[in-house]
Amino acid sequence: MPVVPQRILTLEGRPGDGARIEQVLMHAPGVTELMSGTYELVIAPACGCDIGQLMASQAFDAVLLCLGAGLTDPAPLIAQLLDAAPYAPIVAIADEADDELALRAVCLGAQDYLLWNELTARSLARAIRASIERCWAKQQIAESRLSFVWRLAKAAECRDEVTGNHVVRVGCYSKILAEALGMDRQFVEAIFVTAPLHDIGKIGIPDAILRKPGPLTAQERAVMQMHCEIGERILRDDSKAMGAFRAWRGLHPHGERFEPVDSLLEMACTVSLTHHERWDGRGYPRGLAGEQIPLVGRIVAMSDVFDALLSERPYKRAYSEDEALAILEQEVGRQFDPEIYAALLRSLDDMRQVREEFNDSHCEEHELPFVLAPDRN
């Protein structure tokens, strides 16, 4: 369970908001079970304050965002708060006349809102506590999902020649490229989680082909290329059996079909299906070209090849960064989207950091034993 709030950041839309909050909470008989007995209020101006620095300097259990007067557009501030702490519990507080502003704050990512005229110690403590619990639950779900994805990606990788930290680097590179392209936080988080699943379909490719040491025949290559569609099918499983499985779980006792709307799974399907498409339309499986290829597919394609070039494989040495960039550059406008290549060039420092942090020679000893027999026949 999450902790009771101990340090609360109050961002003042106008001077004195923090003192008003303090006043309210001071007269708080009966709220001690909702708040830590020794909670601390940190008060800062909402405008002109370096939110990133403030959030980095100390951990806050919740943020009270006082709107109105000096703060009439909560969007930039909420974006900064969520950039600094994606699961920050934010409670907006506004005058009755600014009711719409408070609602807008909730749409932008605040957990709850209260109006000054109905603010009591109990309502405030309850809103803070409930917001913390909601954010904590969201974080648990996100982390558990990441954990499952990671293991699933590793399971697929385990059957392939690709070992070490390839899938996690592809996730990190894709995140960096998405940020460099100016994509929003949700897209960035989603691509980070789903890019490692790009080759999940290799689970369905026979060993004789997947682990064949020599070049593949045309027929074998066609089977190998099916990994994109196999992966898409695995991730999009909406079979009858899956519906029955959900019903068995007890949530849908009458066996009615439950159609999950999971944008993350949708993106994972797209990643699997499109990461071998080429900008010039000569890729597979669909032969899509240019912007017909979903952006996630174009980003993961670049991340995947960039990492493959820099990594040692049974059939090739690891290229230097300069060599890898020279190879990629030749493929700009052919295999790769020129804008994504430009984003890669802008992000080389961050890419290097990922390479350093997830270097295969640093693979931890407790990682799964991915060592494949040298003779794979």
Ligand SMILES: [Fe+2]
């Ligand atoms: Fe692939």
Ligand SMILES: [Fe+2]
């Ligand atoms: Fe890959």
